Structures are given as C-alpha cells and as structure tokens.
Amino acid sequence: MRDTHLNTAQLFQRKPSTTSSPGPLIVLFHGGGFAVGSPIQFTLLARSLVSLLPCTVISAAYRLAPETPFPTPAQDAWDTLSHLASHPPPGVDLARGFIIGGASSGANLAAVVAQLAQTHNLSPPLTGQFLSLPLIFPSEESVPESYREMYTSISLNDKDPIQSLPSLHAILRRYAPNPRSPLFSPVNSLSFDPAKLPKTYIQVCGLDPLRDDGIIYEKLLREEGGVATRLDVYEKFPHGWWLFMPGLRSSGEAVGDMVRGVGWLLGVEVDAGRVRGGNDESSAG
Numbered sequence: 001m002r003d004t005h006l007n008t009a010q011l012f013q014r015k016p017s018t019t020s021s022p023g024p025l026i027v028l029f030h031g032g033g034f035a036v037g038s039p040i041q042f043t044l045l046a047r048s049l050v051s052l053l054p055c056t057v058i059s060a061a062y063r064l065a066p067e068t069p070f071p072t073p074a075q076d077a078w079d080t081l082s083h084l085a086s087h088p089p090p091g092v093d094l095a096r097g098f099i100i101g102g103a104s105s106g107a108n109l110a111a112v113v114a115q116l117a118q119t120h121n122l123s124p125p126l127t128g129q130f131l132s133l134p135l136i137f138p139s140e141e142s143v144p145e146s147y148r149e150m151y152t153s154i155s156l157n158d159k160d161p162i163q164s165l166p167s168l169h170a171i172l173r174r175y176a177p178n179p180r181s182p183l184f185s186p187v188n189s190l191s192f193d194p195a196k197l198p199k200t201y202i203q204v205c206g207l208d209p210l211r212d213d214g215i216i217y218e219k220l221l222r223e224e225g226g227v228a229t230r231l232d233v234y235e236k237f238p239h240g241w242w243l244f245m246p247g248l249r250s251s252g253e254a255v256g257d258m259v260r261g262v263g264w265l266l267g268v269e270v271d272a273g274r275v276r277g278g279n280d281e282s283s284a285g
Contacts, residue, residue: 010046013050014054024099025057026056027057031102031133031243039060052271077113078116082122095124101129102132104134107131108134130200130258153212163208196225205233205234208239214231
C-alpha cells in the first residue's frame with residue numbers, strides 16, 4: 001500500500017496448459033462492515049468463476065476499522081487495483097476484461113474504486129463492476145432529486161434480521177467516514193459522470209435497509225448514463241442471507257446468479273448449474 005503496509009490476497013487460476021491463453025482479471029473485496037472478514041469469503045465464488053470462465057480472480061484484503069478507519073480501507077482498495085493495472089499476474093490479459101467487485105462494505109469499496117478509476121484515467125480501464133448489496137448514498141440528500149421518492153428502504157427495512165438500521169449505524173460509527181468524501185461514495189466525486197462508468201451488475205435484498213441504494217444506482221447508471229446494467233432483486237430476503245444460511249437452496253441460487261452476472265460482464269453466457277451456497281466466513285456486514 002502507499003505507506004508500505006502489505007495486505008494479503010488470494011489468487012485463483014486454472015493450472016496453465018500448452019493450449020491456455022491469457023484471460024480477464026476479476027478483483028473482489030469482501031464484506032464485513034469494514035471491520036471484519038477476509039479474502040476467503042469469496043472462495044466459493046472465485047473457484048466457481050475460474051472453473052466456468054477463462055479468468056483469474058484475486059480476492060484482496062484491506063485494513064479494517066476501528067483500528068484503521070476511513071479512509072484507509074478505500075485507499076487500500078484503490079492501491080490494490082492500481083497496482084494490478086500496472087502489474088497484472090501471469091496468465092492475465094486486461095484487454096480481455098478487467099472487473100472490480102465486492103459484497104456489502106466491499107461493494108461500497110468497489111463502487112468507490114470504479115469511480116476513482118475514471119477520475120484518474122486508470123489504464124487499462126475497467127470493463128465492468130459487480131456490486132452485491134452496495135452502500136452508495138450517504139444520506140437522502142445525496143440521492144439525485146429525481147430518484148429521491150424511491151429512497152424508502154432505509155426507514156422501511158429498519159428491522160432487517162441480519163442488518164438492521166441500528167446495526168448499520170454501528171458499522172458507520174466504527175468506520176467513521178466523511179459523508180461528503182468521494183472515498184465514501186462515488187456520487188460525491190466532482191467528476192462523477194454515470195456515462196463514464198463501466199458495465200454494471202448489481203444484487204440487492206428486499207428486506208435490506210440498503211436495498212434502494214443498489215436499485216437507484218442501477219437506474220441512475222442506466223437512465224442517466226446509458227450504461228449496460230443487470231439487476232437481481234431478492235424480494236423476501238435479508239442482507240446477504242446466503243452467507244449466514246448457506247444450506248438454503250436460495251443461497252445456492254444467489255451465488256449462481258453472481259457467476260452468471262460476472263459472466264455477463266465478460267460477455268459470456270454461463271450455465272452456472274447448482275452452485276452450492278456457503279462461504280468460509282459468515283461476515284457479510
């Protein structure tokens with residue numbers, strides 16, 4: 001990182017063969033309310049992606065609050081992405097695809113980093129972003145006025161059984177972000193232009209206080225920016241339920257949707273089949 005701190009990461013690739021050619025890179029940031037979690041959270045998804053797509057996946061760590069609060073996690077995410085842009089691992093051709101993604105707090109970091117990539121003219125450019133359960137809008141005032149009437153889940157879903165409104169507030173107290181900083185929300189950037197953001201796949205849960213963050217952001221990118229988008233809404237489920245209840249068939253289906261959604265970002269139609277739900281950590285956050 002910029003201060004010489006070393007973060008960990010997991011790299012997932014197929015074994016090279018004489019017939020294999022370099023493929024795209026997918027960079028993922030885990031959830032955990034900016035305070036817990038590790039790269040192993042994405043082990044199942046990463047292995048599924050590598051087995052079904054000709055790609056490399058890196059699941060990367062970032063420093064955690066409250067010991068290292070805002071803006072360090074966002075800076076770590078950007079330092080990771082910018083390093084990989086100039087130093088891709090062997091077996092990667094960024095011209096074939098360069099995707100940033102994450103879940104929950106990791107989705108917030110992914111969205112922030114995707115905007116930073118535009119602001120700083122990252123080269124090679126990102127070709128897609130995968131945002132699962134993202135926090136995008138710091139407050140109702142930060143939602144574009146034409147979409148503000150849609151921003152109701154933050155109050156209607158205050159009793160989400162996994163991430164209630166009080167737990168969300170506790171997460172933000174630990175993270176201690178500047179609500180006006182572009183390192184906390186892409187819409188805070190002075191150079192924010194939906195038309196310049198890459199193809200986007202978003203997942204939201206119907207019972208989640210953050211539901212409308214993802215729904216409105218998808219509409220903003222699609223309607224105002226003309227961005228190609230894909231949105232999966234799980235109407236009757238709480239925030240990141242697949243991490244906490246991996247035995248449910250719906251959990252496996254949600255992970256299968258992630259595989260198909262990332263495949264769509266790469267322009268590949270994927271038959272994910274029955275990807276079994278579950279992860280090594282129950283830390284969506």
